[in-house]
Each structure stands twice: as C-alpha cells, then as structure tokens.
Amino acid sequence: MAPTFTGYRRADGRVGVRNHVAVIPTSVAASSVADAIASAAGSPARATPHQMGTSQPRPAREQTERVLAGVGRNPNVGAALVVELGTEDVDAESLADEIAETGKAVETLSIREVGGTRAALARGEELVADLADEAGRARREEADASELVFGVECGGSDATSGIAANPAVGNACDRLIDDGGTASFSETPEFIGAEHILAERCVDDGVRERLLDRVSTRESMAELMGVDLRGAQPTPGNQEGGLTTIEEKSLGAISKGGTRPVRGIVDYAEQLPVGGGLVLMDTPGYDVESVVGKVAGGAQIVAFTTGRGSTTGNPIAPVIKVTGNPKTWARMANNVDVNASTVFGGESIAAVGERVYEALLAVADGRRTEAERRRLEEFAVNEIQPNELADAGADA
Amino acid sequence: MKGRVFDEAALVMSERDNVATAVDDLDEGREFDVDGSTVRLAEAVPFGHKFALAPLDAGDEVYKYGEVIGRAMAAIEPGEWVHTHNCESTRGRGDLAAAEGGADA
Numbered sequence: 214m215a216p217t218f219t220g221y222r223r224a225d226g227r228v229g230v231r232n233h234v235a236v237i238p239t240s241v242a243a244s245s246v247a248d249a250i251a252s253a254a255g256s257p258a259r260a261t262p263h264q265m266g267t268s269q270p271r272p273a274r275e276q277t278e279r280v281l282a283g284v285g286r287n288p289n290v291g292a293a294l295v296v297e298l299g300t301e302d303v304d305a306e307s308l309a310d311e312i313a314e315t316g317k318a319v320e321t322l323s324i325r326e327v328g329g330t331r332a333a334l335a336r337g338e339e340l341v342a343d344l345a346d347e348a349g350r351a352r353r354e355e356a357d358a359s360e361l362v363f364g365v366e367c368g369g370s371d372a373t374s375g376i377a378a379n380p381a382v383g384n385a386c387d388r389l390i391d392d393g394g395t396a397s398f399s400e401t402p403e404f405i406g407a408e409h410i411l412a413e414r415c416v417d418d419g420v421r422e423r424l425l426d427r428v429s430t431r432e433s434m435a436e437l438m439g440v441d442l443r444g445a446q447p448t449p450g451n452q453e454g455g456l457t458t459i460e461e462k463s464l465g466a467i468s469k470g471g472t473r474p475v476r477g478i479v480d481y482a483e484q485l486p487v488g489g490g491l492v493l494m495d496t497p498g499y500d501v502e503s504v505v506g507k508v509a510g511g512a513q514i515v516a517f518t519t520g521r522g523s524t525t526g527n528p529i530a531p532v533i534k535v536t537g538n539p540k541t542w543a544r545m546a547n548n549v550d551v552n553a554s555t556v557f558g559g560e561s562i563a564a565v566g567e568r569v570y571e572a573l574l575a576v577a578d579g580r581r582t583e584a585e586r587r588r589l590e591e592f593a594v595n596e597i598q599p600n601e602l603a604d605a606g607a608d609a
Numbered sequence: 610m611k612g613r614v615f616d617e618a619a620l621v622m623s624e625r626d627n628v629a630t631a632v633d634d635l636d637e638g639r640e641f642d643v644d645g646s647t648v649r650l651a652e653a654v655p656f657g658h659k660f661a662l663a664p665l666d667a668g669d670e671v672y673k674y675g676e677v678i679g680r681a682m683a684a685i686e687p688g689e690w691v692h693t694h695n696c697e698s699t700r701g702r703g704d705l706a707a708a709e710g711g712a713d714a
Binding site for chain 2: 371372373375376377380389402405407408432446452454455457459460461464465520538540555559563589
C-alpha cells in the first residue's frame with residue numbers, strides 16, 4: 214500500500230501541501246509592492262517578486278505568463294492576488310482568469326488605478342486578508358503519495374553530489390515513482406555527456422528524439438557563440454569541489470532523478486503530469502529559475518542537493534535540502550534537512566534514500582523545512598536570451 | 610557508495626574507471642594497493658578530487674562512473690592529480706568549432 218499524507222485537495226483535484234496566498238506581480242515594476250503587501254499581510258501570504266520587465270518580446274512574454282499562471286495554479290496556492298503597475302504587456306486580468314480556472318479565489322490590483330503605492334499597499338493588504346479567509350476554509354485531508362509531484366534540483370555541486378546526495382535523492386524518486394507519483398528534474402545543459410544514459414531509459418523513440426534534440430540545442434548555443442562551456446560549466450565552485458568537466462558534472466547530476474524510465478520531457482514551466490513517473494523538464498542551468506519552472510509545472514515539493522552549501526528556498530514549494538558533503542553538513546546544518554554524507558561512513562544509498570523519502574512525506578504532511586523556518590524564498594523567471602529569441606522568431 | 614573504496618580514502622566507482630576519487634584529504638606520498646599494484650600519490654589530492662590509477666597518454670579518454678568524463682591533455686602517470694590542468698571536456702566546445710573555421714558555427 215502506498216504511503217499517505219494529509220494535504221489540501223483543490224477543486225481541480227490536485228493536492229497542495231501548503232495553503233499559501235500567492236501575491237504575484239506581473240512585472241518587476243510591481244514586485245516591490247507585491248513583496249510589501251505580502252510582508253504586511255503576514256502568514257499565509259507569499260510574494261513571488263521577479264525581474265521581468267513591463268514590455269517583453271512575444272516569446273519571452275508568453276514564457277513569463279506561463280510561469281506566473283503556473284505558480285498561481287500550483288496546488289500549494291489556496292488563493293492568489295495578481296498585482297500590476299498597469300503598464301505591463303502581461304495582462305493581470307487574463308492571468309487571474311487562468312489561475313481561477315483551477316477553482317481558487319483570485320483578485321487583481323492595479324497600482325496606477327488604485328492611486329499609487331500607498332493606496333495599493335492598503336488595498337492589497339485588505340484583499341490578501343479576504344483571500345486568506347477564503348483559503349483558510351480548506352482543511353487537510355488524506356492524500357496518496359501518488360498525488361505528489363516531486364521536483365529535484367542540484368546547486369553548488371561538488372564531487373560528493375554525484376557520489377552521495379544525488380543518488381540518495383534519486384533513490385527517493387524511484388520510491389515515489391514505484392508508489393505511483395511523479396518526479397522531475399531539469400537543467401538540460403547538465404545532461405551534456407550523460408544524455409546517452411537518459412536516452413536509453415526513454416520509453417519510446419519520440420521521447421528519445423525530443424530529449425536528444427533539446428540537449429543538442431543547448432550544446433549548440435555554446436558553439437554558436439564561439440565559446441566553450443569550460444569557464445562556466447562546471448562553475449569555478451564546482452571545479453574547486455573536484456568536478457573537472459561538464460561530462461563529469463552531468464553524470465553525477467542525472468543520478469538525482471533515479472533509475473526509472475524517462476516518460477517524457479516538457480518545456481520550461483509546462484504542466485507536469487500527476488502520476489506520471491519520471492518526466493524531465495527542459496530548462497537552463499540556473500537553479501533558482503529551474504526550481505521555479507518545476508513549481509510552475511505543479512511540483513508541490515522540491516529536493517535540492519548541494520555539495521558546497523546552499524540556503525535556497527522557494528515561496529510556494531517547500532525545498533528539502535540534502536548534502537553529501539560532511540564539511541557542509543558540519544558548517545550549515547541549519548540550512549540542510551537531510552545529511553547524506555553518512556554514505557562516506559558506510560550508510561547505503563538506499564538507506565539515505567529512504568530517509569529522503571520519509572522527509573518528503575513528512576514535509577508534505579506539514580513539517581517545515583529549514584528554508585521555510587527561515588523564510589528563505591528565492592524566485593526568478595528564466596529570461597529568454599537574444600539568440601534564443603532569434604531562433605524562436607525564425608520558427609514563428 | 611557505488612563502487613569500491615580503498616583504504617577508506619579512495620573511491621573507484623566502476624571497473625572501467627582509470628581515475629579514483631579522494632574521499633578524504635590525501636597527502637602526497639600516500640600509497641594505495643589497487644588490485645595488486647601500488648599507486649603512490651605524486652601530489653596532495655583534496656577531498657572530492659581525482660587521481661589517475663593507470664598511465665594515460667595525451668588524448669586518452671578519462672573514465673569515471675564507467676563513463677567518459679573527458680580526455681587527457683598531456684601524459685598522466687598513476688598517482689597524479691587529474692583535474693582541469695590535465696583533463697578537458699570534449700563537449701560544448703564552441704571555441705574548437707570556431708577554431709575549425711566556424712563551418713558549423
């Protein structure tokens with residue numbers, strides 16, 4: 214029998230592990246106000262400030278809309294407030310409509326229309342209080358592990374990542390998938406050199422071709438620019454931690470997704486299926502943006518492995534941090550949830566994987582992660598680069 | 610851990626590998642008995658870093674996880690530290706594509 218947890222069942226059937234009121238700005242111009250509204254409103258408000266401009270080329274705007282709508286639709290969000298300055302290309306009303314399709318309460322607020330920031334803060338706080346009342350009516354009820362969408366990420370990798378933390382998280386992914394759930398990992402540039410292993414695990418030729426095509430696109434970006442990845446991948450920090458090449462980094466990175474068949478690969482911030490097994494997401498290799506992509510795709514919980522140490526968290530999804538580096542565990546235990554460095558003392562990968570899986574279910578059930586306790590919340594939307602825009606333009 | 614650990618200090622992840630990973634900070638001169646032959650560290654190898662188990666010529670493929678992680682840029686003796694100074698990636702090398710006349714670029 215699959216394990217259970219208690220969560221918030223939403224009108225669309227998806228189950229949230231948190232019951233936040235998301236305060237979502239449509240651009241950088243509304244981000245400070247969104248942040249201030251969420252701070253003033255207190256629990257359970259969570260702002261998602263980001264850097265995207267009021268005017269963006271079409272492919273970039275569409276991606277921003279997909280991310281913001283996905284974040285609002287995430288089942289961890291019980292209700293949402295969309296905040297605009299009022300000059301954005303991204304339309305607050307249609308964004309609110311997309312979020313409201315999932316059956317949750319959504320309001321909008323225009324800083325220009327309401328009379329500037331002072332009025333926006335006052336009105337925003339009232340709206341969030343009403344939305345919190347609305348969301349607060351939800352109660353936790355029993356849900357099945359198969360209803361979890363688990364995003365996995367690595368950041369600040371070193372040699373311990375591929376030996377201890379990533380395989381342990383991968384083992385937890387295998388356990389969740391065997392119990393009927395979904396696991397997803399991303400960062401396509403970190404498939405380079407290991408894509409043949411993933412390709413062998415694809416369920417059919419269509420998925421395989423799509424995967425190899427995405428890897429080749431990411432790799433050719435470096436070639437198009439006439440630069441090599443070596444300065445940036447592995448990063449100087451990765452190199453100090455013992456990682457020599459992108460191939461070595463990738464071979465360690467893919468182990469965080471476990472060993473089950475690859476059932477699909479979706480675009481950045483595209484919806485991840487519930488009960489879908491292992492599904493990859495095509496994202497750039499920037500961890501905060503990549504985590505946000507998976508949360509926008511519906512992941513309720515994220516595991517983040519780090520060798521060198523990371524304090525990262527996310528406003529919407531709890532982030533369980535796992536380290537395989539004994540020195541990082543000793544120094545930064547207050548930022549790390551699971552110690553996988555025990556692998557070096559002889560604990561098996563399977564035993565650490567079981568601890569990660571137990572942490573996943575406990576966090577789903579309401580236990581706060583170290584990042585949540587400290588309100589460490591990072592949020593960024595991937596910005597489509599000029600060369601990618603040129604490609605998208607050529608396709609259009 | 611996946612692989613074999615020698616003297617609680619060096620991890621060989623796959624039979625095919627020609628490098629080992631230090632799972633402790635290792636001093637120069639440290640010796641490991643690997644399948645009957647002695648590998649003596651030519652220099653200190655920090656935790657997480659790699660050293661060669663077998664002699665490599667420039668251009669030889671370097672194996673870890675039983676997979677190719679790059680190629681040797683120079684001859685490497687057993688016991689030498691293997692890192693960015695003597696092992697390079699073969700992937701995402703836009704610099705090489707440009708040097709080849711940019712036909713593919």
